Structure formats: C-alpha cells, structure tokens
Amino acid sequence: MTYREKSSNFFKELQINICNELEAADGKAHFITDKWSKPQVEAPEGISPIDSTSRIFTEGGGITRVIADGDVFEKGGVNFSEVHGKMQPELVERLIGKRESASFYATGISLVIHPLSPFIPTVHANYRYIEVGAERWFGGGSDLTPYYCFHEDAVHFHNSLKKTCDIHDKNYYPHFKKQCDEYFFIPHRKETRGVGGIFFDYLGQTKPLKQCPITDHASLEKFFDLVQSLGNSFTESYLPIVEKRKMMRWTEKEKDFQLYRRGRYAEFNLVYDRGTYFGLKTDGRIESILMSLPPFAKWIYNYIPDPGSKEEKNLQLLSEFHEWV
Amino acid sequence: MTYREKSSNFFKELQINICNELEAADGKAHFITDKWSKPQVEAPEGISPIDSTSRIFTEGGGITRVIADGDVFEKGGVNFSEVHGKMQPELVERLIGKRESASFYATGISLVIHPLSPFIPTVHANYRYIEVGAERWFGGGSDLTPYYCFHEDAVHFHNSLKKTCDIHDKNYYPHFKKQCDEYFFIPHRKETRGVGGIFFDYLGQTKPLKQCPITDHASLEKFFDLVQSLGNSFTESYLPIVEKRKMMRWTEKEKDFQLYRRGRYAEFNLVYDRGTYFGLKTDGRIESILMSLPPFAKWIYNYIPDPGSKEEKNLQLLSEFHEWV
Numbered sequence: 001m002t003y004r005e006k007s008s009n010f011f012k013e014l015q016i017n018i019c020n021e022l023e024a025a026d027g028k029a030h031f032i033t034d035k036w037s038k039p040q041v042e043a044p045e046g047i048s049p050i051d052s053t054s055r056i057f058t059e060g061g062g063i064t065r066v067i068a069d070g071d072v073f074e075k076g077g078v079n080f081s082e083v084h085g086k087m088q089p090e091l092v093e094r095l096i097g098k099r100e101s102a103s104f105y106a107t108g109i110s111l112v113i114h115p116l117s118p119f120i121p122t123v124h125a126n127y128r129y130i131e132v133g134a135e136r137w138f139g140g141g142s143d144l145t146p147y148y149c150f151h152e153d154a155v156h157f158h159n160s161l162k163k164t165c166d167i168h169d170k171n172y173y174p175h176f177k178k179q180c181d182e183y184f185f186i187p188h189r190k191e192t193r194g195v196g197g198i199f200f201d202y203l204g205q206t207k208p209l210k211q212c213p214i215t216d217h218a219s220l221e222k223f224f225d226l227v228q229s230l231g232n233s234f235t236e237s238y239l240p241i242v243e244k245r246k247m248m249r250w251t252e253k254e255k256d257f258q259l260y261r262r263g264r265y266a267e268f269n270l271v272y273d274r275g276t277y278f279g280l281k282t283d284g285r286i287e288s289i290l291m292s293l294p295p296f297a298k299w300i301y302n303y304i305p306d307p308g309s310k311e312e313k314n315l316q317l318l319s320e321f322h323e324w325v
Numbered sequence: 326m327t328y329r330e331k332s333s334n335f336f337k338e339l340q341i342n343i344c345n346e347l348e349a350a351d352g353k354a355h356f357i358t359d360k361w362s363k364p365q366v367e368a369p370e371g372i373s374p375i376d377s378t379s380r381i382f383t384e385g386g387g388i389t390r391v392i393a394d395g396d397v398f399e400k401g402g403v404n405f406s407e408v409h410g411k412m413q414p415e416l417v418e419r420l421i422g423k424r425e426s427a428s429f430y431a432t433g434i435s436l437v438i439h440p441l442s443p444f445i446p447t448v449h450a451n452y453r454y455i456e457v458g459a460e461r462w463f464g465g466g467s468d469l470t471p472y473y474c475f476h477e478d479a480v481h482f483h484n485s486l487k488k489t490c491d492i493h494d495k496n497y498y499p500h501f502k503k504q505c506d507e508y509f510f511i512p513h514r515k516e517t518r519g520v521g522g523i524f525f526d527y528l529g530q531t532k533p534l535k536q537c538p539i540t541d542h543a544s545l546e547k548f549f550d551l552v553q554s555l556g557n558s559f560t561e562s563y564l565p566i567v568e569k570r571k572m573m574r575w576t577e578k579e580k581d582f583q584l585y586r587r588g589r590y591a592e593f594n595l596v597y598d599r600g601t602y603f604g605l606k607t608d609g610r611i612e613s614i615l616m617s618l619p620p621f622a623k624w625i626y627n628y629i630p631d632p633g634s635k636e637e638k639n640l641q642l643l644s645e646f647h648e649w650v
Contacts, residue, residue, distance in 0.1 A: 066626045270595035299618040301391045
C-alpha cells in the first residue's frame with residue numbers, strides 16, 4: 001500500500017473510534033455524518049486581500065462528523081478529508097521552499113471539541129499526511145485550552161502525550177512541546193491559546209526545513225508509526241479529564257468567562273491557524289474548515305478580571321509558557 | 326494648518342458628536358472613554374505566520390469610546406486615533422507600490438455599532454487620513470449589515486450616502502458603492518457582509534492606483550471636504566433606521582439568527598478587514614482594533630434555514646449585490 005492509502009485508511013478508522021468514545025462520554029448526543037466531495041474547480045480570485053495569487057485547483061472529499069447540544073459537549077467536530085490538486089507557486093514556496101507550481105495531496109483527521117462546562121477544556125488534535133511535488137511528510141499535534149485550568153489536568157494531558165512520544169524517541173516530546181508553545185501563541189494578545197501540547201510538521205521531508213531538526217528524515221515509516229500511536233492515544237489524553245470534571249456545577253459568571261475566552265479561540269483560528277489558512281486558500285469545504293469555531297463566543301471591551309479572582313489567576317497562567325511534566 | 330492637524334481635529338470633534346447622538350438614541354447607556362498612548366516600540370516578531378517581515382515602529386495615541394448593555398445598543402465603539410512611525414518595505418509596497426521603508430502617519434475615526442435588536446442593522450464607518458512617505462490620501466466608507474433586512478432601510482442608508490456624495494461629484498456614489506460591494510464580500514462564504522454602502526481609498530494620492538480611477542488626485546482639499554460631509558452625515562444615514570425599528574419586539578429565534586449572522590461579521594473582520602490587518606501588523610492597541618467584534622456570536626455547523634422562511638429570504642438577499650437607489 002502507498003502512504004496515501006495507509007494514512008487515509010488509518011485516519012478514517014481513527015475518526016470512527018474517536019467519535020464512538022466521545023459519544024459514550026457525552027451519554028446523550030450523537031454525531032451526525034456529512035460525506036462531501038468536491039469537483040475539480042478553480043478557486044475564485046481574491047480569496048484574501050493579503051495574497052490573491054495562491055489560487056489552486058482542488059478536488060477530493062471527506063467525512064465531517066459533528067456533535068452538538070450534548071450533555072457534555074456543546075459542539076464538536078471530527079473531520080476526515082482527502083484532497084488533491086494543483087497548487088500555485090506561492091503556496092508551494094511557503095510549504096517546501098521552491099517557487100513552482102506542483103501537484104499536491106493531503107489527507108488527515110482534524111478535531112475540535114468545545115465542552116459545555118467551563119471546567120472541561122476545549123481540545124484540538126490534527127494528524128495529516130501531505131505530498132507536495134516530490135516532497136511528502138507527516139504533521140500534526142494536539143493541544144488543550146482550559147478556561148479554568150486544573151493543574152493536574154494539564155499534567156495528565158502532557159504526560160499522556162509524552163508517554164506516547166517517548167515510545168518512539170525521547171527527543172520528540174520536548175521538541176514538539178516547544179513547537180506547540182510557539183505555534184499556539186496569539187501575538188496580538190501576547191498570550192497562549194491554552195496549556196499547549198505537541199505540534200510538529202514536515203516529518204519525513206527529504207530536505208528538512210529549520211522548523212524540524214528531528215533526524216532521520218528519509219524514514220516516513222517511523223513517522224507514520226508515531227502518528228498512529230498519537231492518534232490512537234488521543235482519547236486517553238483527553239477523556240479522563242472530561243470524566244473527572246463533567247459532574248462539576250458551574251455558575252453563570254463561570255460560563256460567561258468561558259464564552260469570553262472562546263473569543264480568543266475564534267481569533268486564533270481565523271487569524272493565525274495554518275489549517276484554516278490552507279483551507280481558505282485551497283477553497284476547501286468551508287463548513288468543515290470552520291467547524292472548529294466555538295458554538296458561542298463573547299467579546300467584551302477591555303475585560304479586566306477582579307483582583308485576586310480565579311479569572312485573574314487563569315489569565316495570568318496563559319500569559320506564560322509552562323513545563324507540565 | 327496641515328492636513329494632519331485639520332483631519333485629526335475634525336475626526337476628534339466628529340467622535341464627540343456621533344457619540345452624543347448615539348447616546349441620545351439609546352436613552353440608557355453612556356459611552357465610556359479610554360484615552361491611550363503608545364510609546365515608540367518595535368512590534369514583536371512573528372505577528373502573523375503569513376508575513377512576519379512587516380514589523381514597524383509605531384507611536385501615537387487615541388481615544389476609544391465604548392457603549393455597552395444599552396436599551397438599543399448591545400455593544401458599540403467609536404475610535405479616534407492618530408499614530409505615526411516607521412513602516413517596513415513590505416507594507417509600504419502594499420500601500421503605495423514602492424518597496425522601501427518609509428515614515429507614516431495615520432489619523433481617523435472608526436466605528437462599529439452592534440444593536441441589541443435583530444431588526445436594527447449593525448453599522449460600520451471609518452474615515453481616515455494617511456501619509457506614507459511622500460504620498461498622502463483620504464480613505465473611508467460606511468456599510469450596513471442587517472440581520473433581517475427591511476428594504477426601505479437599505480434604501481434610506483444608500484440614499485443618504487448618495488445625497489452626500491452627489492453634492493461633491495455625481496460620479497462618486499456609483500464608484501464607491503461598487504468598491505464597497507467588492508470589499509465587503511466574504512469569499513469563503515460567497516456572500517456579502519450586508520447591503521453595502523460606500524468604500525474608497527487613496528483619494529488624493531499623486532499617482533492613483535488602479536483601485537481609484539477618480540480624477541483630480543492632486544486635490545486633497547476636495548477629498549477632505551468629502552470626508553467631512555460624509556462624517557457629518559453619518560448619523561442621518563443610520564439613526565432614522567434605529568428610531569424606526571427600536572420599538573419592534575423580537576423572538577428568541579430571531580435573536581438567535583442575529584447571533585449566527587454576527588459570526589460572519591467576526592469572520593470578515595478577523596480574516597479580511599484591512600483596518601484590522603493594518604492594526605495587527607502595526608502592533609496597534611488591540612482592544613481598540615478588536616472593539617469591532619460582536620458582543621456575542623454563534624457558530625452553527627451547516628445552518629440551513631427553513632424553506633420559505635424569513636431567514637432563508639435574508640440569506641438569499643446577501644448572496645447577491647443589489648442596486649438600492
């Protein structure tokens with residue numbers, strides 16, 4: 001089997017397993033399933049005023065699964081997709097450093113879960129296999145965004161990721177953790193998106209870019225192994241936190257703080273997220289791309305938490321990077 | 326007086342007048358006032374993953390005025406600002422087509438008003454005077470975003486803008502109206518942000534770019550006259566709509582539809598808006614820049630309105646451009 005087949009098969013199966021476990025944790029809501037496919041079309045001009053030259057031809061399809069109004073999960077989506085087409089030079093250059101048009105292929109799983117309770121963190125994970133021209137690589141990661149952060153929950157999440165990474169290479173976790181901190185930072189707010197996790201890209205590319213000093217780049221197989229381990233252990237990293245917090249009651253003020261903080265999630269995803277950017281640039285299926293946005297969000301002008309409050313402590317926590325394990 | 330002085334004085338006075346009239350229309354809430362100033366600092370690296378090379382030095386200040394939790398206005402902001410500094414070549418090239426670093430100056434008024442009622446449209450207006458290197462120009466515009474659109478309200482808004490433009494030049498309104506339609510379009514949704522209004526930029530620049538085929542570019546004075554007329558007639562274009570709709574009651578479903586549509590407003594502002602982009606790129610005062618975001622917004626996966634419903638008709642309306650006068 002090719003890596004295209006192996007990876008897309010794995011991601012499809014992983015989607016089913018993760019959805020089943022999330023449904024069981026919710027106990028009420030069920031995922032709906034939207035299969036979609038996309039004929040080969042030229043993306044319209046002017047996708048972004050920033051750079052309207054990256055038009056590409058894309059075709060492909062995916063399975064979008066969405067859960068909403070659950071007892072535990074207010075909104076969540078788990079996407080599988082597989083697209084291919086022709087990419088214009090500007091985007092190729094950004095990805096592999098060569099200014100030339102190239103064919104591309106991308107398959108992956110991407111999920112964002114927004115719980116109802118302000119005590120359960122939002123979680124994101126994405127694992128993908130990509131080919132651009134002659135280059136091919138795996139990328140992905142998973143990160144946690146608490147509203148009210150319980151130290152032990154952040155530790156559990158990081159410990160779980162570290163344990164899985166360590167099976168493959170002890171150098172992975174510290175390196176991926178650092179990349180995650182750097183990536184999930186909101187420069188205009190000068191704060192982190194949450195307590196981080198891991199993030200990596202270009203694993204297996206023949207000519208590693210500066211983003212990835214990990215060795216042995218010719219070996220796609222070991223990175224596929226890593227991605228499988230991480231995908232398969234996603235629910236172990238997250239669901240124990242859900243179980244621990246789901247019976248806790250919250251006040252209106254606490255819910256309000258969650259909505260306010262979800263505004264930051266929307267800001268990050270719309271302004272900085274590479275997946276969103278790639279999706280918009282490649283004229284992807286918009287409902288699947290923006291399924292990551294929160295069900296409700298709130299923007300308050302110049303919110304300043306009460307001195308000494310839980311809210312202040314949580315905002316303080318997010319203004320810095322931390323070592324959790 | 327220089328254009329810097331004349332414009333900033335005008336914008337400051339306009340801010341006071343507009344806030345007074347909005348307060349009177351609300352009848353309950355009052356604007357709070359935040360004066361801010363910004364020392365000369367270098368913007369941090371990595372402001373955006375898209376382009377981290379546009380760091381500039383900025384100093385200056387502004388007056389941010391915000392209204393919240395009113396009887397009529399759920400959240401609104403009217404900003405005055407005046408900033409100057411050194412701009413890096415990439416941004417200079419984008420603005421005036423020359424790849425060189427240059428000093429810049431910008432002053433303007435910018436407002437976004439989000440009413441509580443889904444029957445009162447959100448309104449945006451922005452008028453500005455800008456200098457980059459040896460170039461100087463006026464820009465601005467105003468546009469209306471109804472949730473449930475009343476035809477006569479859109480007509481009133483456009484008529485008011487046309488009347489003011491026509492005093493100066495009969496060619497302005499049709500040209501600016503078209504530019505507004507093009508600018509306030511959300512490519513990834515393939516829909517307009519609302520019913521448009523007017524939009525213009527680079528008026529008075531010595532070497533007009535393709536964005537502005539308006540004649541007589543050497544005459545800054547006439548464009549300053551235009552900007553003053555438009556600024557002074559802002560409340561005439563908007564408040565009669567507010568007065569007409571403010572006593573109408575709404576249902577929970579109608580409020581919900583407004584929240585859903587406000588998600589689009591957040592998407593446009595965070596992904597495409599040039600003012601937001603410029604603000605983030607110049608490391609501007611973030612609370613003033615993002616004050617345009619809605620108080621509450623909602624994202625529903627793949628929302629499809631009931632066939633034949635008001636919601637369906639309104640979404641249909643926004644999928645096309647219209648001539649209102």
